Amino acid sequence: MTQTNISTEPIFKSFNSEKLSLSNRTVMAPMTRGFSPGGVPGEDVAAYYRRRAENEVGLIVTEGTGINHPSSVSGDSIPLFHGEKSLEGWAEVVKQVHQAGGKIVPQLWHVGMTRSEGDLPNEEASPVGPSGLTLDGEKVTEPMTEEEVVALVDAYAQAAADAKRLGFDGIEIHGAHGYLIDQFLWENTNHRTDRYGGDLAGRTQFAVEIVEACRREVGPEFPIIFRFSQWKMNDFQAKLAHNSDELNRLLQPLVEAGVDIFHCSTRRFWEPEFEGSELNLAGWTKKLTGKPVISVGSVGLDGEFTSFSGANTTSLDGLIKKLDNEEFDLVAIGRSLLMDPEWVKKVHDGRADDLLPFNKEALQKLY
Incomplete structure (x- = not known):
């Protein structure tokens, strides 16, 4: 590892x-694991999260x-957030998690048009989306x-x-990466002409109502992230x-709707989002909304997660400087925590x- 040469105090x-x-x-960043047969998280899943806490x-x-x-969802081992079991x-x-002194929020998810016909757990269910279009623009179903x-x-x-009833400490709504909510936000997949489409404000309406x-x-x-x-994927x-x-036109309706914290997903946290500024997506979101933000993207590793090949550890100096400068408030760690529950x-x-x-074999196991 390239040594971290400055104090880690801003992280703590x-x-x-x-x-x-x-x-x-x-x-801990949300990471699809698929270890919940029948959509039910078992003792191994509870222990996996407890170890991080x-x-x-x-x-x-x-x-x-x-x-x-x-x-x-697409897959019979993806956990569900409904049904008694x-x-x-x-x-x-x-x-x-609470017994271990931690805090936890569920990420609420709908995959939208990234689902294929015939996918489990409900083979008969067709994918749904704002305009029936895949991320590549192929029409599969009706709007x-x-x-x-x-x-x-x-x-x-x-x-x-x-x-809230189960005692979680908040919720995170998944509006990223080309899944259902993001399909409404993105002009390539949202061709609607009603109140849920059109300009940026219209495309934000579905997320706002949620x-x-x-x-x-x-x-x-109750915190809403x-x-x-x-x-997109x-x-x-x-x-x-x-x-x-x-970006401001996208975010302000969500602030007014009741978002407390924005989780701003990028593949590399250190990359500026727009020309003329060193701020990343989280930094811009904090500047525009005044809300707390979570940054994420290859923290502590030298390769992007989207390849899911191996990656070596790297210095945390750049991350610590951005935290210390208050560019963002929180930092999400994905693969490093997937591989090693003791990372923090x-x-x-x-x-x-x-x-x-990071070793890609870690995807096959709950460390």
Whole structure:
């Protein structure tokens, strides 16, 4: 590893916002694992999250969990966030994390048009999206009716209410990477002419209504995190916003709807988002909204996660400087924490030489 030459203190300052307090600035990034047969997280999943809480992770964001809709996920081992058995499994996860002194939020997810016809767990369910288009523009199904859109908003709200009832510390709404909410946000996949389409404000309407509906269910004090990205799984150069003015038009309706924290997904946290400024996407989001932000993207590693090949450890100096400059408030760590549940504690203890490089075989196991 390239040694970290400056104090790691900025990573381990406590975080206190209006609705969320954390012991430090670290977040476990949401990472699809697929170890929940029948959509039910078991004891191994609870232990997996508990190990991160025991080793000083400030906030755990779960892997994406399917909301109550037949085509919300692709795969029979992706955890669901509805149904008695799945929710009982998540209740145990919350219990284990809290016993270890951690905090945890579920990521509420619908994959939209990235699902293929015939995918499990509901083979008969067709993928749904704003215009029935895949990320590559192929028309697969008919556009959702307004009634179907409203029903999906209600499904997110139900999940939010269940999260609060189960004792989670907030929720994260997955609006990134080309999944359902992002398909509404992106002009390439949203060709609607009703109130859910058209200009940037119209394309934001679905996300706004989801946040508003979740807020009604959970009340004013429960944290709502919204994750978004420019890039899509099929297009790393895609843009929702080409400049800061467009980004502001995207974000302000979400602020007004009730988002407390933005989780700004990039592939490399150190890259500037727009020409003429060193700010990354999280930095711009904080500047424009005044809200706390989470940055993410290849933290501590020398290769982007989108290749999911191996990656070596690197110095944390650049990350620490950006945190210390208050460009962003929290930092999400993905593959490093997937590989090593003790990563945060090792950094805190100054054991940089003990940090593990990422090995893609880690995807097949719950460390």
